[in-house]
Amino acid sequence: MPVQTNFRLERHADGDLTVSLAPxxxxxxxxxxxxxxxxxxxxxxxxxxxxxxxCASGFxxxxxxxxxxxxxGTFVVHFNRFDVSGNLDSGAYYFKAERMDSGxxxxxxxxxxxxx
Numbered sequence: 001m002p003v004q005t006n007f008r009l010e011r012h013a014d015g016d017l018t019v020s021l022a023p024x025x026x027x028x029x030x031x032x033x034x035x036x037x038x039x040x041x042x043x044x045x046x047x048x049x050x051x052x053x054x055c056a057s058g059f060x061x062x063x064x065x066x067x068x069x070x071x072x073g074t075f076v077v078h079f080n081r082f083d084v085s086g087n088l089d090s091g092a093y094y095f096k097a098e099r100m101d102s103g104x105x106x107x108x109x110x111x112x113x114x115x116x
Contacts, residue, residue, distance in 0.1 A: 002096070002097075002107045002108055002109050002110045003019060003020070003021060003022055003108065003109040003110075004109075004110065004111055005017065005019060005109055005110070005111040006111045006112045006113075006114060007111070007112075007113055007114070008113075008114045008115075008116065009079060009113055009114075009115065010115070010116065011081075011088050011090075011115055011116075012081050013081055014078070014079065014080050014081050015078075015079050016076050016077065016078050016079070017034075017076065017077045017079065017095075017113075018068075018074065018075075018076050019074065019075055019076075019077065019097055019108075019109045020072070020073060020074045021072075021073030021074070021108060021109075024071075024072045024073045025073040026070060026071050026072075026073065027067060027070050027073050027075065027099075028067070028070030028071065029070075030067075030099050030100075030101055031054070031055070031056045031099070031100040031101050032054065032055045032065050032067075032075060032097060032098070032099060032100065032108075033052065033053070033054045033055075033065075033097070033098050033100050034051075034052070034053045034054075034064075034065060034077045034095060034096070034097040034098075034109075035049035035051070035052045035053075035095065035096060035098075036049055036050050036051040036052075036093050036094070036095040036113060037049050037050060037093065037094050037095070038050060038089075038091075038093060038094075039091075039092070039093070039094060050083075050084055050088075050093070051079065051083045051084060053065050053077050053078070053079075054100075055067060055075070064077060064078050064079075064080075065077050065078075066078070075097075077097065079113075088115050089115070090115050090116060091114075091115055092112040092113070092114055092115075093112060093113040093114075093115065094110070094111075094112055095110065095111060095112070095113055096109065096110040097109040097110070
């Protein structure tokens with residue numbers, strides 16, 4: 001079952017989302033991806049997310065995800081104020097973090113980014 005996580009981040013702010021799997025799992029070597037959409041209804045294979053961050057084995061913290069403790073299952077997703085061109089409207093933006101490895105793909109965390 002995915003970890004449920006909500007976080008608040010202002011429109012023009014940089015910020016980090018820390019995800020700790022529960023129960024703990026060794027995520028060392030996993031390929032991770034986090035995607036954010038305007039709302040939950042837009043989540044489908046045919047709708048691109050507003051923001052996508054990724055991390056592949058051997059390329060930690062290159063594309064916005066940093067595995068901070070692989071053995072305990074903790075990683076940080078960095079959101080940059082320049083990730084979205086223009087302004088984010090106030091509201092709740094759905095995100096999900098996924099393990100992308102073939103044969104083991106699964107959603108490991110999900111929730112909402114609240115933009116006041």
